[in-house]
Amino acid sequence: MQATLENLKHYFGYDSFRLTQQEAIQNLLNKKDALVIMPTGGGKSLCFQLPALQFSGLTLVISPLIALMKDQVDGLKANGISAEFFNSSQNFETQQEILEKISRKEIKLLYTAPESLSGLQDVLKSNYISCVAVDEAHCISSWGHDFRPSYKQLGFLKKSMPDVPIIALTATADKATRVDILNQLSIPKAKVFISSFNRENIFLNVKMANKRLQQIEKFLDRRPDEAGIVYCLSRKSTEKLAQDLEALGYQAEAYHAGLDHETRSEIQENFIYDKTQIVCATVAFGMGIDKSNVRWVIHYNMPKNIESYYQEIGRAGRDGLASQALMFHSYADVIQYRNFIDNSGNQEVQYAKLDRMKQFAEAKSCRRKILLAYFGEYLEEDCGHCDICLNPPQFMDGKINAQKTISAVARVQQNEPIGVIIDILRGAKNQKILDRNYDQLKTYGAGKDVAWRDWQHYVLEMINQGVLDIAFHDGNKLKLNSLSKKVLFEDYQVSLTKPIDPKVEKREMITKSRKKKTLFESLRQLRMQISKEEDLPPYLIFNDASLKEMETQKPKDLSEFMTISGVTQRKAERFAEEFLNIINQHTKTRKKSKGSTYLKTFRLYEQGLSLDEICKNRGLKDTTIISHLAKLYADGKNVNLLKFVTKKEIDQVSNVLNDIKYEGALKPIHEALDGEIQYGKIRLALAYLKV
CATH class of the missing domain: 3.40.50.300 (P-loop containing nucleotide triphosphate hydrolases)
Structure with a gap:
């Protein structure tokens, strides 16, 4: 061991x-x-x-x-x-x-x-x-x-x-x-x-599927630079949502089985390389993806079972940092899943799993307790990190609202779905209400003082409590049962929760992005630069948790850098110097600005020192000094790059650029040259060619 x-x-x-x-x-x-x-x-x-x-x-x-x-x-x-x-x-x-x-x-x-x-x-x-x-x-x-x-x-x-x-x-x-x-x-x-199934870093949040795009826009507005996945039930939904998010100014792409293999691979690669912020996908996307900095997962539709939900939200926060899981649910999702199950095998098990998922979505107690209990794990205390714990439901006497609803259902001969019943209670004057003379009913307008959204909340709770039934195979019409009659004619008490006003709802604990550039942001930018040069996904260089630890610990040298979680011997040898430079710039030795470090290299160059001599004098690696020389040349300093890279090598790089699509990565050029020219010389050649 x-x-x-x-x-x-x-x-x-x-x-x-x-x-x-x-x-x-x-x-x-x-x-x-x-x-x-x-x-x-x-x-x-x-x-x-x-x-x-x-x-x-x-x-x-x-x-x-x-x-x-x-x-x-x-x-x-x-x-x-x-x-x-x-x-x-x-x-x-x-x-x-x-x-x-x-x-x-x-x-x-x-x-x-x-x-x-x-x-x-x-x-x-x-x-x-x-x-x-x-x-x-x-x-x-x-x-x-x-x-x-x-x-x-x-x-x-x-x-x-x-x-x-x-x-x-x-x-x-x-x-x-x-x-x-x-x-x-x-x-x-x-x-x-x-192992424990408890992913404590993921905030669990479930909302009704009302005006989902507006809710998603509000959610993303508080997370402008964070990567995430939106899971949708249909291919059409992924494409429509991706278009809507693009129109709002977000980098979003749709991913589903109807796309060809090449397109799916490109979308996946763009997401992994942080080129695309959001992927709107059917459930196949994400299995096995190790991208550690997915900060949130949204379920546009309720998943079909708790296993799927758990695995999909688990694609957020793999680095252990705070992440969000937002799920929308509606009876339309339940109806669609019931149709799927009716036409498949193993129906009894699938129905039972769908019911458990529905119970989770409609929960009025700590969601994490319900989620973990499904897998046989039990929390003694409420988690304090889900929407129910953050905004505990307030209960009210719901008998009058229940009686009004049941009366409306009875007066239309149990022949209408939820939406029409709410329109009757609200006193709506739409075509359907007027054509069917529902405006003449005794219960018409009996609940006009209650918002449509709140009525929907109450009616769904009545269904969940068994006060009303919903006929999935008969146009989703509301039906009465023995409990309905007890509410109407006997002293049967109904307790409902008060809807949460979105204007006063407490927000999850979110740190809004600051305008001031943080050390973390600087480290992220360096990681992206190296990612392009090495043709590696950013998280494979260092994940966000490692960058956060660097920001907190501020290692001053290689030995301290090696103590950061996620720093291997190989990665330290390749990247420590550049990351330490950035960290040092943000510490009390800030006066050693980036400009001055380039200037020191330039003065040594002017003294006629070789590359090895400059590296030894500065105590820096050749890769860093080469990047200095390339930057100095680009800034117009009198640097003769031909001292470090030959004209023949520059011509070879130039020829390769005519054959490949150059997007900032050095690796494709290196491979096209069969590894014959070192990365440092490729960088100098590109500077010479002003690419």
Whole structure:
């Protein structure tokens, strides 16, 4: 375990384990099977990535979405770990190269999809494979919320390699799903590790689906620079909402299965690289995405079950920083899901799960308690971090309002839906009311002093309490029942909650963005610059939590920088100097401005010193001095770049620029030149070419 701890810091930048990671890792190092249930963002991947470094052979990782494998592999490579993916997106030659690397034991982790296992048959042997990890393991179970038939074949792995340990991992699995996962994978006696499902950093908020776009605009207005995902029920909704948000000035794109593979990949990449702020998506988007700085998730429609809701909100705040989960719900969502269920299998289970989701949406007590109880975890105290805890409902005597509503339903012969009943109570003069002579009813206008939105709130509560029924299969008409008659003719008490006035509703704890540029913002800008140059997603350089810690701790040198969570040896060697420079500029030594540091480099250059001599004199790396020289040249200083890069090298870079689309990243140029010209010289060539 000591070696594992050293690898944890060296390759991943962490000093200690979280949740049940250590126990699960030790179990796997002992070559025993396991099922790991750990919340999204809890660090499931480390449970097999760390042991993989200590196994002599390959760790095979089965993952459901090939579109995400490249990002996962890029993340491992950025940390100095040998990893590859093997799937249908590659040509035959690439796949053969990977198979040869496996035979030479040059790869520690290989990501693949269940459909691609046939291409790996020659290496699916215990002399090559040391471990098998089945990610998103709930996909193997028909009881799970995201069942995929392609996962059904995975049971053969244990039968063909009985001595190779299998670790299955998922964020969401109830008891029935857990048992099914183990049986399907032929590991019924595997040890099960269950971590707390409580994601305390995520604020839970549920609202009625009234004027959703206006509510979303208000929500985003308080988070102008934060990335997030809006989940919609239909493809059409994703496209319409993305257009509406674009019209409001936000960078938003729609993502759904109707788009071609290339377009979906581009949208996903733009989001991961922080080029797109918002993705409006159907539920497929996000599974397995490690982007740690998703600050919020909005459900435009209520999810079909609590497992889906939990997994989707878990895509926010993976770095542990404060994040938001906002869900809209309406009876229209319930009706649509009931239609889906009526035309599918396993109806009894699906109806039960939909009812639990509905209960969560309509809750009048701490939402986190309800959410965690679903997974068998119980909170003793209210969480204090959900909309119910922040704005506890106030109850009122609702008998009169209930009697008015029931009377209106009776007078229209139980033949109208909620909206028409409310219009009658409010005394509306629309065409439907007048055409049907509802303005002549005794209850017409009986509730005109109550707002339409408030009436909707009361009627839905009456339905939830069983005072009224809603006929989903008969145009969603309101119907009377035995309880309705008790309210109308007997002394049956009805207690309703007062609607919350949005004008006085307490806001979630949000720190509004300040106009003053913070150290965090400066570090973010540097990260984005490096991201473009290295062609790496920003979060793979350092996540927001690491930047926040840098802002708080303000490390002064390399040794202090290494104590920041998420800083690995490799990342420190590559990036520490630039980040420390920014941090130092924001501390008491601020007088050492950026301009003066460039000037010091320029004075040494004027003295005729070589690049190595300038680096030694300044105590800075060559990459930093090269960036100084490029900036000095761009600013018009008399710097002869040909002392550091040849004309031939500049011409080679120039020729490449004619063949590729240059968007600020140096990596594509470096690769197009077959790695023959160093990154520093490419940067100087671009400065010379004034690109």
